[in-house]
Amino acid sequence: MLRGVMIRGGMTVTCNVSLGLAWTTHYPGPWAWFRNLDAAYRGPTLFCHRLLLTGSTVNFVSCDEKVDAPLLDGVLGDQEAPVAFYLAGHGSFGSTGPETILDHDRWSVIAKPVGCSMIVMETCSLVDTRVQWERAFASASFGTELRVILGFDGAVALSRGTALRGFAFADLLTQGMPIVEAWQRAVAQTSSSSFPDHPVALVLGDDESDAYAFASNATVNDIPKPRLTTTPYLHLVGP
């Protein structure tokens, strides 16, 4: 296995993390060329590509018609769930919170407890700060393992170019950068300056200080232990 691959002047950090990735490319309906997300594979794949070079492993991957809510609930709810999961597809925000639109199904990241520590939602609207988004999270079922959900406030461009954020995020993680900071930087570095995307990180802590400490310090190699409470303190970082 390759380790410590040089992208810049210095050596990178070994990131021995189990990864899961999934994406949805095709959607039924009119204007298929516009509705379909031909680039949805790029974010998860480039994220994985970069981390595999530093010692990580993949323990789940799926796409398109094979991805549905029962599969995701099963894989992510398992005790052997990947530590980091990256999902790309369409998303929307409604009264029940964020929802990922899959090939023939819909999935909510907050409907059932998951065993992952970190989930990246490369979809529109993990939150929508134009509305009282917190209400939708009041009845969420988080379990204790999940520490951070990374995503966007409102609409996000999911194009071939912007999907490079998956690589950028992983590249910054391999420098030992804290997860939340790495996500924000990755999106800033790969969004157009003309029409920037708005990254957010929803951090789950046992209490306020735990959530703020995670947001400031937690790296992918040093993710804190599971929370003690299933009703976490939510700390939204950004926009």
Next chain:
Amino acid sequence: MHPVRFDSLGGVEAWLRELSFNEAPPSYRLGMLARVDGYPRQFAPGHSATINVDPRSDSGTFEVRIGEGFMQDDHQQVDFEEMAAQIDDRLFTRVEVSAPSVLREAHTVIREAGIDVIGPGGRVIVYHQPIPVAADLVVRRRVATVGGRWRSPVAVLRDGRLPELPRGTQLGAHFGYFELSMYERQELLRPVIFLSVDFVGDGPTMRRTFAVAATDSDEIGPVEGLGEWASP
């Protein structure tokens, strides 16, 4: 020139026609530098921390790393824009920051043409947390000029597949030189129409952003310099 929003295809076409009343700006061949000219210390005369300006092997852009002892407010003592100006001679303009982790951001203007550089690149970004990277200098050196001619508005719209868009689509457009991110290799800097297409009708919101060449030339390919941003 700022990004412009349109609610009709006719509006975009008229805007493109108006642009082409001006002389067509040239494109530029780009080169990769091994290092930034000058010793990094000269850009931070009032500070004692170690400053390293390292090239990325994948893109040739530079990352600024600053050693221990550097505090957040110290960024004002470091002339990151002047460092970037050693890479390519442009105008640097401070702008409102584009992300919460960004402390300071400057966009660039190609001095000779008076045209903004847009895209994920063409920027100097200084971050809140200096460790391990304090700033990205995402500018590349121009080494040769390639003359060009305006493409017709019809050709630009066709490349962006805009005539095929559904009702309820909102269009944003920005004209400028297009520079790729710090993770992408780029050998040509060219004028583009950068487009943002939002569908906000029934169903989920959808957004795409991409670049379409604004000029062409016999010497350059139709999507050269656009990287992965050429496809709508």
